[in-house]
Amino acid sequence: xxxxxxxxxxxxxxxxxxxxxxxxxxxxxxxxxxxxxxxxxxxxxxxxxxxxxxxxxxxxxxxxxxxxxxxxxxxxxxxxxxxxxxxxxxxxxxxxxxxxxxxxxxxxxxxxxxxxxxxxxxxxxxxxxxxxxxxxxxxxxxxxxxxxxxxxxxxxxxxxxxxxxxxxxxxxxxxxxxxxxxxxxxxxxxxxxxxxxxxxxxxxxxxxxxxxxxxxxxxxxxxxxxxxxxxxxxxxxxxxxxxxxxxxxxxxxxxxxxxxxxxxxxxxxxxxxxxxxxxxxxxxxxxxxxxxxxxxxxxxxxxxxxxxxxxxxxxxxxxxxxxxxxxxxxxxxxxxxxxxxxxxxxxxxxxxxxxxxxx
Amino acid sequence: xxxxxxxxxxxxxxxxxxxxxxxxxxxxxxxxxxxxxxxxxxxxxxxxxxxxxxxxxxxxxxxxxxxxxxxxxxxxxxxxxxxxxxxxxxxxxxxxxxxxxxxxxxxxxxxxxxxxxxxxxxxxxxxxxxxxxxxxxxxxxxxxxxxxxxxxxxxxxxxxxxxxxxxxxxxxxxxxxxxxxxxxxxxxxxxxxxxxxxxxxxxxxxxxxxxxxxxxxxxxxxxxxxxxxxxxxxxxxxxxxxxxxxxxxxxxxxxxxxxxxxxxxxxxxxxxxxxxxxxxxxxxxxxxxxxxxxxxxxxxxxxxxxxxxxxxxxxxxxxxxxxxxxxxxxxxxxxxxxxxxxxxxxxxxxxxxxxxxxxxxxxxxxxxxxxxxxxxxxxxxxxxxxxxxxxxxxxxxxxxxxxxxxxxxxxx
Numbered sequence: 193x194x195x196x197x198x199x200x201x202x203x204x205x206x207x208x209x210x211x212x213x214x215x216x217x218x219x220x221x222x223x224x225x226x227x228x229x230x231x232x233x234x235x236x237x238x239x240x241x242x243x244x245x246x247x248x249x250x251x252x253x254x255x256x257x258x259x260x261x262x263x264x265x266x267x268x269x270x271x272x273x274x275x276x277x278x279x280x281x282x283x284x285x286x287x288x289x290x291x292x293x294x295x296x297x298x299x300x301x302x303x304x305x306x307x308x309x310x311x312x313x314x315x316x317x318x319x320x321x322x323x324x325x326x327x328x329x330x331x332x333x334x335x336x337x338x339x340x341x342x343x344x345x346x347x348x349x350x351x352x353x354x355x356x357x358x359x360x361x362x363x364x365x366x367x368x369x370x371x372x373x374x375x376x377x378x379x380x381x382x383x384x385x386x387x388x389x390x391x392x393x394x395x396x397x398x399x400x401x402x403x404x405x406x407x408x409x410x411x412x413x414x415x416x417x418x419x420x421x422x423x424x425x426x427x428x429x430x431x432x433x434x435x436x437x438x439x440x441x442x443x444x445x446x447x448x449x450x451x452x453x454x455x456x457x458x459x460x461x462x463x464x465x466x467x468x469x470x471x472x473x474x475x476x477x478x479x480x481x482x483x484x485x486x487x488x489x490x491x492x493x494x495x496x497x498x499x500x501x502x503x504x505x506x507x508x509x510x511x512x513x514x515x516x517x518x519x520x521x522x523x524x525x526x527x528x529x530x531x532x533x534x535x536x537x538x539x540x541x542x543x544x545x546x547x548x549x550x551x
Numbered sequence: 552x553x554x555x556x557x558x559x560x561x562x563x564x565x566x567x568x569x570x571x572x573x574x575x576x577x578x579x580x581x582x583x584x585x586x587x588x589x590x591x592x593x594x595x596x597x598x599x600x601x602x603x604x605x606x607x608x609x610x611x612x613x614x615x616x617x618x619x620x621x622x623x624x625x626x627x628x629x630x631x632x633x634x635x636x637x638x639x640x641x642x643x644x645x646x647x648x649x650x651x652x653x654x655x656x657x658x659x660x661x662x663x664x665x666x667x668x669x670x671x672x673x674x675x676x677x678x679x680x681x682x683x684x685x686x687x688x689x690x691x692x693x694x695x696x697x698x699x700x701x702x703x704x705x706x707x708x709x710x711x712x713x714x715x716x717x718x719x720x721x722x723x724x725x726x727x728x729x730x731x732x733x734x735x736x737x738x739x740x741x742x743x744x745x746x747x748x749x750x751x752x753x754x755x756x757x758x759x760x761x762x763x764x765x766x767x768x769x770x771x772x773x774x775x776x777x778x779x780x781x782x783x784x785x786x787x788x789x790x791x792x793x794x795x796x797x798x799x800x801x802x803x804x805x806x807x808x809x810x811x812x813x814x815x816x817x818x819x820x821x822x823x824x825x826x827x828x829x830x831x832x833x834x835x836x837x838x839x840x841x842x843x844x845x846x847x848x849x850x851x852x853x854x855x856x857x858x859x860x861x862x863x864x865x866x867x868x869x870x871x872x873x874x875x876x877x878x879x880x881x882x883x884x885x886x887x888x889x890x891x892x893x894x895x896x897x898x899x900x901x902x903x904x905x906x907x908x909x910x911x912x913x914x915x916x917x918x919x920x921x922x923x924x925x926x927x928x929x930x931x932x933x934x935x936x937x938x939x940x941x942x943x944x945x946x947x948x949x950x951x952x953x954x955x956x957x958x959x960x961x962x963x
Contacts, residue, residue: 258925289691292914299918306697318691320691326725328722331718474688507671
């Protein structure tokens with residue numbers, strides 16, 4: 193049926209983790225960098241709990257009392273949802289420390305629990321991954337991987353789960369489908385929604401839906417626009433860019449992370465640790481160099497940062513300079529509320545029009 | 552001469568010597584405050600500490616200029632300030648405006664990745680100067696013990712985690728290798744154990760002073776005078792001068808207590824200053840003594856000298872150093888560590904009112920503030936939120952902040 197796969201992807205993106213039903217084995221992931229195959233091989237169903245849909249969140253007084261106004265919006269919304277019981281029934285919630293929002297979400301949730309201000313709920317697990325390729329860092333990362341596997345095993349039933357190699361192969365199928373999505377001249381909105389729908393879908397279902405939807409999706413004209421900066425929860429900004437994009441934000445090509453060289457845990461961890469597209473790749477110059485490399489050929493690059501972002505903003509002036517040397521203009525849309533409001537979108541629309549994006 | 556004046560004079564001489572040394576072309580390192588300074592000191596490599604230089608720029612009333620320039624350069628307005636002010640000054644390349652006529656290019660840069668901006672800021676330093684960057688990882692502690700100060704001195708292996716300490720030790724060893732290459736000198740491990748022992752003795756003296764001030768009937772030394780007495784020797788920790796100064800500081804405090812030399816004849820309200828120093832307006836600390844008998848008797852620097860630094864070496868001083876630095880900054884800002892420590896300190900020091908500096912744009916420092924506020928309030932402490940910045944003077948309104956505090960003090 194025409195459009196059926198696209199509709200399914202749209203629905204999965206719009207409903208987020210709430211659309212995944214209440215089956216067993218749900219593993220909430222806050223922040224990127226947790227190898228999805230590890231979750232699947234442990235019998236878990238990985239579901240993103242950071243990019244929750246922007247529908248109203250009931251404010252919990254215990255959370256409101258401790259969340260400073262500069263706390264990351266995703267983290268704050270997660271905490272209110274956690275307090276409201278949105279993740280009751282999840283087997284475990286895993287937080288990627290190298291996502292600054294995730295560290296705060298974990299620490300605040302754990303402390304509210306410790307103080308008895310929140311009711312018991314799913315166990316919370318902090319996933320440390322050092323984004324460096326030294327031998328001591330790898331040894332540390334392998335210890336953390338063992339800790340993660342132990343936590344997953346303690347809360348999941350691996351009966352019938354794929355082996356790690358099988359789970360990695362399934363992720364390869366997804367990754368290949370996403371590569372076809374990246375190569376296709378579809379709109380920025382389609383690329384964003386279809387990719388991030390996968391945060392709530394198994395890899396094979398996601399891959400099949402991507403290919404089916406792509407087969408029917410009309411292609412659009414125009415040079416590709418680069419997109420960099422903070423994670424983006426909605427498609428509102430993408431709607432303004434009526435062009436194909438090369439999205440290198442954490443909600444773009446950075447997810448679901450790189451493929452390991454071989455189907456084993458060591459390679460999985462090494463690939464995640466050395467991914468140059470991870471915002472915390474160290475040293476920081478690797479990340480910027482990777483962005484410049486992958487933005488080659490773009491007609492322009494659009495940058496945006498979350499309101500209280502504190503890291504990527506340091507890259508914008510040197511990125512602008514590096515891109516300018518290659519003849520690529522950078523359009524900085526500045527600090528963005530999450531989700532973006534009408535005032536911000538109006539200003540962004542004007543900035544893009546002034547810069548002739550889309551031309 | 553008071554000890555604070557003596558410390559200030561020593562620092563002035565030392566700074567002059569350091570300036571002459573590094574302006575003369577000697578290699579020096581530019582480092583963050585939560586990196587293992589001990590390795591640099593022991594290898595006789597001069598260091599300039601990022602946050603100290605930042606405070607100095609702020610005290611010279613230069614922060615407004617440089618932060619305006621930061622935004623003019625295309626860095627967005629919500630980026631952290633404390634750790635970036637020296638970078639912006641360096642990028643501006645206007646040495647005649649800066650203390651010492653500016654800093655020459657360092658030979659090595661060192662930062663911990665405790666906060667997301669550090670690796671970015673130091674990367675830009677590295678690109679601007681060509682200095683190699685030595686980054687230390689900062690994985691988080693998944694199960695932080697609330698009473699960390701009780702465990703940190705002896706039971707630090709369990710408190711911070713063996714895998715984290717293994718990583719920190721390996722990264723310190725890599726730093727040692729880098730400094731050996733830089734200087735051509737060997738790292739003296741036996742001497743390092745002796746040096747670490749001297750630091751331990753110094754911090755224990757600071758702990759004694761902290762206990763004396765907490766137990767005294769009234770305040771004999773406000774925080775503006777405490778800070779140089781603690782932090783100047785802290786920058787020189789383990790040296791003969793630092794140990795001698797710590798002993799003199801202890802004797803001076805003991806003498807004042809014995810002579811009942813209270814700083815405020817009418818002390819009625821005991822206050823704590825939570826957060827980094829207000830480096831561009833330290834006169835604020837004495838603004839309420841005459842009018843309300845309200846004294847700032849506590850800041851984190853003195854008690855943290857003991858709780859944050861004393862680490863039994865258990866025969867392995869490098870690992871003890873790793874235990875000191877591996878959560879140094881985190882203990883001051885992250886729940887449950889910060890809230891539990893603040894309550895313990897407030898009770899120990901009989902605090903009535905806490906002024907809490909909450910920087911909007913240094914989120915690592917700002918996070919956890921409201922946990923600490925709520926915990927202090929539950930412990931009976933009145934908390935006043937000061938939404939400002941430790942180095943950015945642009946939105947500091949001294950009269951408005953005084954009025955805010957007076958309004959509360961008037962009710963007590």
